[in-house]
Amino acid sequence: MSQRLTALCARITEAGMDAALLLHPRDVLYYAGTARPAVLLVAPHDAVLLVRRGFEYARREATIVRVEPMSGLARVAEVAAELGLSGGVLGIELDVVPARIYRRLAEVFPGWELADISPLVLAQRAVKDEGEIAATRQAAVVADAGHEIVPQVARAGMSELALAAEVEAAMRRAGHEGYQPLRHPGARGGGVLLMSGENLTVRGGHGLVVTGAGLSPASPYGASRRVLRPGDLVVVDIGSTCGGYTADESRTFVVGQATEQQRALFAVARTVEEAVLGMLRPGVAVADLYALAEAVVNQGAPPYFAPGSLALPGFVGHGVGLELDEPPILWPRDEARVQAEMVLAIEVEVSAPAHGAMVKLEDTVVVRSDGCEMLTAAPRELIIC
Numbered sequence: 001m002s003q004r005l006t007a008l009c010a011r012i013t014e015a016g017m018d019a020a021l022l023l024h025p026r027d028v029l030y031y032a033g034t035a036r037p038a039v040l041l042v043a044p045h046d047a048v049l050l051v052r053r054g055f056e057y058a059r060r061e062a063t064i065v066r067v068e069p070m071s072g073l074a075r076v077a078e079v080a081a082e083l084g085l086s087g088g089v090l091g092i093e094l095d096v097v098p099a100r101i102y103r104r105l106a107e108v109f110p111g112w113e114l115a116d117i118s119p120l121v122l123a124q125r126a127v128k129d130e131g132e133i134a135a136t137r138q139a140a141v142v143a144d145a146g147h148e149i150v151p152q153v154a155r156a157g158m159s160e161l162a163l164a165a166e167v168e169a170a171m172r173r174a175g176h177e178g179y180q181p182l183r184h185p186g187a188r189g190g191g192v193l194l195m196s197g198e199n200l201t202v203r204g205g206h207g208l209v210v211t212g213a214g215l216s217p218a219s220p221y222g223a224s225r226r227v228l229r230p231g232d233l234v235v236v237d238i239g240s241t242c243g244g245y246t247a248d249e250s251r252t253f254v255v256g257q258a259t260e261q262q263r264a265l266f267a268v269a270r271t272v273e274e275a276v277l278g279m280l281r282p283g284v285a286v287a288d289l290y291a292l293a294e295a296v297v298n299q300g301a302p303p304y305f306a307p308g309s310l311a312l313p314g315f316v317g318h319g320v321g322l323e324l325d326e327p328p329i330l331w332p333r334d335e336a337r338v339q340a341e342m343v344l345a346i347e348v349e350v351s352a353p354a355h356g357a358m359v360k361l362e363d364t365v366v367v368r369s370d371g372c373e374m375l376t377a378a379p380r381e382l383i384i385c
Contacts, residue, residue: 002031002063002064004030004031004124005031005042005047005064007124008020008031008042008120008121008124009042009044009045011120011123011124012042012044012091012117012120013044015091015115015117015120016089017088017089017090017091017115017117018044018085018087018088018089018090018112019041019042019043019044019080019083019085019088019089019090019091020040020041020042020090020091020092020117021039021040021041021042021076021090021091021092021105022039022040022042022092022093022117022121023039023092023093023096023097023101024093024096024097024183025037026181026183026322026323027040027093027121027125028040028049029244029322030121030125030322031047031063031064032047032049032062032063032064033061033062033063033064034049034057034058034061034062035244036051036053036054036055036057036058036061037051037052037053037054038050038051038052038058038070039052039070039076040064041076041079041080041083043080043083043084043085046066046083047064047066048064048066048067048068048079048083049062049064049066049067049068050068050069050070050075050076050079051067051068051069051070052070055067055069073101073104073105073108074108076108077108077109080109086111087111087112088111088112088113089112089113089115090105090109090112090113090114090115091115091116091117091120092105092114092115092116092117093116093117093118093121094114094115094116094117094118095116095118095183095184096118096183096184096185098185102114122326122327123327125321125322125326126319126321126326126327126328126339126342127339127340127341127342128321128341128342128343128366129341132245132321132343133341133343133366133375135242135243135244135245136245136246136247136320136321136343136364136366136375137375138175138242138243138245139240139241139242139243139245139246139247139364140240140247140249140364140375140376140377141174141175141242141377142171142174142175142176142240142241142242142247143171143238143239143240143247143248143249143364143376143378144249144376144377144378145170145171145173145174146167146168146170146171146174146176146192146236146238146240146249147167147236147238147249147251147378147383148170148378149166149167149169149170150163150166150167150234150236150251150253150383150385151253151383151384151385153166154228154234154253154255154385155228155255155385156227156228156229156230156232156255156256157227157228158227158228159223159224159225159226159227159228160194160195160196160199160212160223160224160225160226160228160234161215161223161224161225163194163223163228163234164191164192164194164222164223167192167194167236167238168191168192171192171238171240175242176240176241176242177241177242177244178241179241180239180240180241180246180324181241181246181322181323181324182323182324182325183323183325183326184325187206187207187325191222191223192222192223192236192237192238192239193209193211193212193221193222193235193236193237193238194212194222194223194234194235194236194237195210195211195212195213195222195223195224195234195235196226196228196232196233196234196235196255197226197228197229197232197233198226198356199212199213199224199226200233200235200351200356200357200358201351201353201356201358203313204220204221205220206220206221207325208313208314208315209237209313209347209349209360210235210313210349210351210358210360212224213226228255229255230255230256231254231255231256231257231259232254232255233252233253233254233262233357233358233359234252234253234254234255234385235250235251235252235253235358235359235360236250236251236253237249237250237360237362238250239324241324244322245320245321245322246320246321246322246323246324247320247345247364247375247376248318248320248324248345248347248362248364249345249362249363249364249376249378250347250349250360250361250362251360251361251362251378251379251383252266252269252359252360252361252382252383253382253383253384253385254382254383254384254385255385256384256385257384258382258384260304261304261305261355261357262357262359262382263382264301264304264305265301265304265305265310265350265352265357265359266359266361266381266382267301268296268297268300268301268305268310268350268359269348269349269350269359269360269361270361270380270381271296272293272296272297272312272316272348272350272361273346273348273361273363273380275292275293275296276289276292276293276316276317276330276346276348277346277363277365277371277372277374279292280338280344280346280365280367280371280372281338281367281368281369281370281371281372282337282338282339282340282367282369283337283338284337284338285335285336285337285338286328286329286330286331286334286336286337286338287331287332287333287334287335289316289317289330289338290312290315290316290330290331290332291332293312293316293348294312297310297311297312297350298310305352305355309352309353309354310350310351310352311350311351311352311353312348312349312350312351313349313351314331315329315330315331315347316330316331316346316347316348317329317330317344317345317346317347318330318344318345318347319342319343319344319345320343320344320345320364321343328342328344330344330346338367339367340367340368340369341366341367341368342366342367343364343365343366343367343375344364344365344366344367344372345362345363345364345365346362346363346364346365347360347362348360348361348362349362359382361380362376363375363376363380364376
């Protein structure tokens with residue numbers, strides 16, 4: 001068995017589970033090396049990949065030995081019996097498994113209790129190996145390419161949608177895989193988040209951050225048809241994917257010359273990010289990182305922004321990996337501590353509600369024993385277009 005599967009088996013045993021059945025594509029990819037439609041049955045000393053479609057491709061891609069075609073979940077139960085698994089606790093991903101599949105699993109595994117394995121899987125996935133970090137570094141290059149094009153093409157009179165199209169084209173040319181994998185079934189997963197002017201205050205509900213207005217109620221986030229005007233702030237939040245791994249990078253631009261007020265607001269975001277990066281190392285509580293960020297924001301930026309007039313969205317970062325939003329979340333409600341080789345998006349969004357303004361600065365970093373290594377490389381400044 002691979003090191004990843006061996007580690008998962010140890011976690012399963014420690015949690016009092018007898019076996020696991022992984023159905024979520026990103027989890028199957030992590031442990032079995034393929035994203036083809038398949039499920040992964042994990043026993044204490046064995047694992048079987050059962051493939052619904054694309055069998056020959058999956059067999060070539062798989063990093064485990066036993067790969068079989070799958071005719072239905074009843075076949076999974078048969079394979080479990082062949083492995084000597086006759087009952088007990090079966091771990092499945094309760095955060096993403098549909099109710100219909102859950103009910104079918106209860107039917108074909110009648111002697112089993114179904115338990116949630118997702119926290120164990122996500123905890124293991126949170127710490128990356130050097131291969132995963134290398135893939136994330138390539139995703140960061142893709143995100144950088146998206147930001148690099150903005151000051152070259154953005155201009156007054158251009159729509160948000162047209163600018164987003166330029167950004168996404170640059171990303172695709174750089175190797176972007178075209179989507180941002182997200183774990184929650186109802187979460188958005190396509191296109192960059194790009195917003196300007198009054199759209200910098202629109203929180204559409206897909207996450208805590210400002211999302212932009214989007215094109216319709218059916219897609220209420222990201223770029224709209226709003227036309228850029230001289231003096232507009234423009235925020236571009238890029239989630240890029242390369243080799244299966246994601247990077248997350250946000251930058252703030254201004255169309256034409258920046259005002260002193262805009263520069264002051266961005267300086268707060270830069271100060272927050274520098275403070276968080278300076279504190280980031282193994283063993284630090286993620287809640288303490290948020291508290292530090294909040295303390296900086298609460299000082300405001302006199303004379304332009306009084307103390308207490310600025311706000312964060314309630315968090316200051318999150319994990320990234322095979323999915324764009326992974327644990328831990330850097331907010332007060334998470335009791336986790338930072339670990340070496342975690343890959344995190346330090347996401348600083350500072351709003352001035354009374355002024356209808358927002359700026360953002362976000363970078364993907366890998367935690368090392370003595371601090372952090374920056375993976376994204378676009379200029380960390382208010383960028384003039």
